[in-house]
Amino acid sequence: MVRLLFPGSKLDPVTSIPLRPEPTPAAAERSDAARNRERLLLAARELIADCGTEGLTMDRLAERAGVGKGTVFRRFGSRAGLMLTLLNDSEADFQARFMFGPPPLGPGAPGLDRLIAFGAERIAYVVEFGDLVLAAENASRGRFEVPAAALWLRHIEVLLRDEGFDADPWLMAGSLSAALDPERLLDLVRRHGVPPERLVDSWRDLVTRVVRAR
Amino acid sequence: MVRLLFPGSKLDPVTSIPLRPEPTPAAAERSDAARNRERLLLAARELIADCGTEGLTMDRLAERAGVGKGTVFRRFGSRAGLMLTLLNDSEADFQARFMFGPPPLGPGAPGLDRLIAFGAERIAYVVEFGDLVLAAENASRGRFEVPAAALWLRHIEVLLRDEGFDADPWLMAGSLSAALDPERLLDLVRRHGVPPERLVDSWRDLVTRVVRAR
Numbered sequence: 001m002v003r004l005l006f007p008g009s010k011l012d013p014v015t016s017i018p019l020r021p022e023p024t025p026a027a028a029e030r031s032d033a034a035r036n037r038e039r040l041l042l043a044a045r046e047l048i049a050d051c052g053t054e055g056l057t058m059d060r061l062a063e064r065a066g067v068g069k070g071t072v073f074r075r076f077g078s079r080a081g082l083m084l085t086l087l088n089d090s091e092a093d094f095q096a097r098f099m100f101g102p103p104p105l106g107p108g109a110p111g112l113d114r115l116i117a118f119g120a121e122r123i124a125y126v127v128e129f130g131d132l133v134l135a136a137e138n139a140s141r142g143r144f145e146v147p148a149a150a151l152w153l154r155h156i157e158v159l160l161r162d163e164g165f166d167a168d169p170w171l172m173a174g175s176l177s178a179a180l181d182p183e184r185l186l187d188l189v190r191r192h193g194v195p196p197e198r199l200v201d202s203w204r205d206l207v208t209r210v211v212r213a214r
Numbered sequence: 215m216v217r218l219l220f221p222g223s224k225l226d227p228v229t230s231i232p233l234r235p236e237p238t239p240a241a242a243e244r245s246d247a248a249r250n251r252e253r254l255l256l257a258a259r260e261l262i263a264d265c266g267t268e269g270l271t272m273d274r275l276a277e278r279a280g281v282g283k284g285t286v287f288r289r290f291g292s293r294a295g296l297m298l299t300l301l302n303d304s305e306a307d308f309q310a311r312f313m314f315g316p317p318p319l320g321p322g323a324p325g326l327d328r329l330i331a332f333g334a335e336r337i338a339y340v341v342e343f344g345d346l347v348l349a350a351e352n353a354s355r356g357r358f359e360v361p362a363a364a365l366w367l368r369h370i371e372v373l374l375r376d377e378g379f380d381a382d383p384w385l386m387a388g389s390l391s392a393a394l395d396p397e398r399l400l401d402l403v404r405r406h407g408v409p410p411e412r413l414v415d416s417w418r419d420l421v422t423r424v425v426r427a428r
Contacts, residue, residue, distance in 0.1 A: 167416075167419050168412065168415065168416050168419070171402075171408070171412065171413070171416040172416060172419065172420065174393075174398065174402070175392075175393035175416065175417075175420050178389075178392035178393050178395055178398055179388075179389035179392050179393075181392055181395070184388065184392055188385075188388070194385070198382065198385065199385070201381075201382065202381075202382050202385040202386060202389065203389075205381050205382070205386065206386065206389050206424065208427070209423055209424045209427035210420065210423045210424065210427075212427050213422070213423035213424075213426050213427040
C-alpha cells in the first residue's frame with residue numbers, strides 16, 4: 001500500500017480526531033528524539049509490510065531501526081503501545097488524505113469518485129491493521145462511538161450531498177459505512193477468503209448504484 | 215406490530231434454524247402441558263406489547279396467565295430462559311413468514327417488494343426485542359455466525375437475483391444486511407432518537423436504488 005506523506009500539512013486539531021489521544025509531546029522535545037521516533041515508526045511500517053502485523057516484535061524493530069531494545073520500550077512502553085501509536089498515526093494520515101490530499105480521495109474529484117476511493121482506502125486499511133482496528137473499537141464504549149467513525153460518517157454524508165443525494169443522506173451514510181464495518185470486512189477476508197479487490201468492486205457497485213439511481 | 219400466525223404450517227427442521235436449539239420436547243409431552251406453554255407465551259407477548267420488554271416479569275406473567283409462579287419457573291427456568299424461548303419462537307415465526315407466508319414478505323411479490331418488507335419487518339423485530347437480540351448475538355461466537363443470519367443473508371441474495379442483480383449478489387446481500395445490524399439500528403433509535411419509520415424509509419430507498427440502478 002502506497003503511503004502518501006504530507007510533511008508540510010499541519011493537521012487541524014479540531015478535525016483530526018485520534019482514536020486515543022497521545023500525551024502532548026513536550027514543546028521542547030529535542031529534534032533528534034523526534035527523528036528517532038519517526039525512524040522507529042518507519043521501520044515498524046516496513047516490518048508490517050514485510051512480515052504482517054504478527055511479525056512486528058520489539059526485538060525485530062530495535063534491530064531493524066539500529067537502536068537498543070531499551071530505546072524502543074522507553075518510546076512506546078509496550079508492543080501494544082507501539083501498535084496504538086501506529087494506528088493513530090495511520091488514522092491521522094488517512095484523515096489528512098481524505099480531507100486535504102490529492103483527488104480522487106481528496107477534494108477536486110466528483111463526489112462519487114471520492115466515495116469509491118474512500119471505501120477502497122478503508123478496506124486496504126482494515127486489511128492491513130486487522131485485529132488492531134478491532135481492538136481500538138472494543139476499547140471505545142461502542143462501535144458507533146469511535147471518534148473517527150463520526151468523521152467518516154460525516155465525510156460520506158457530505159459526498160452524498162455533493163452528488164445531489166437529498167433523501168436522508170445522514171442515514172444513508174450510516175448504511176453505507178456499515179458495509180465497511182471492520183469486523184464484517186475481516187470476517188469476509190479471513191473466514192470466507194474473499195480477496196480485498198472483490199470487496200472494493202462490491203463497494204464501488206454499491207455506492208455507484210446509490211448515487212446514480214433516480 | 216401485527217403477528218400473523220400459521221397454526222397449520224409445520225416448519226421444515228432444516229430451514230428453520232433457531233438461535234439456540236431448545237431441548238427436544240419429549241414426544242410424550244402431554245397436550246395440556248403444551249397448551250399451558252402456548253398460553254404462557256401468548257400472555258408474555260401481550261405483556262411485552264402492553265408494557266415493553268422491561269415490563270415482562272415472572273410475577274406478572276404468572277398473574278396474567280392465571281397460573282402459579284412455580285409453574286412459570288418450572289417451564290422456563292428463569293426470566294432469561296423465558297426471553298430466549300420468546301426470541302426463538304419469534305425467529306421461527308419470522309422465518310416461516312418470509313419463506314412461506316403471504317406476500318409481500320412471502321413468495322408471490324416481486325423481489326424488490328419482498329426486500330422492502332423484509333427490512334421493515336427486521337427493523338420492527340429488532341426494535342421490539344432490543345437487548346435480547348444483542349444478547350443472542352453475543353452468545354454466539356461472532357456477529358456473523360448467528361445461524362439465523364446465514365439464512366437472512368441467503369434470502370436477500372436470492373431476492374437480488376430474482377431482480378436480475380448479477381454483480382456479486384452474495385457480497386451485496388452482506389452489505390445490505392449490514393445496514394440492518396441490530397446494534398446499529400438500536401444505536402440509531404436509542405442514542406439518536408431516530409423513529410423506526412425513518413429507518414424503514416431509508417432501507418426502502420437503499421434497496422430500491424441498488425435494484426433499480428442500471
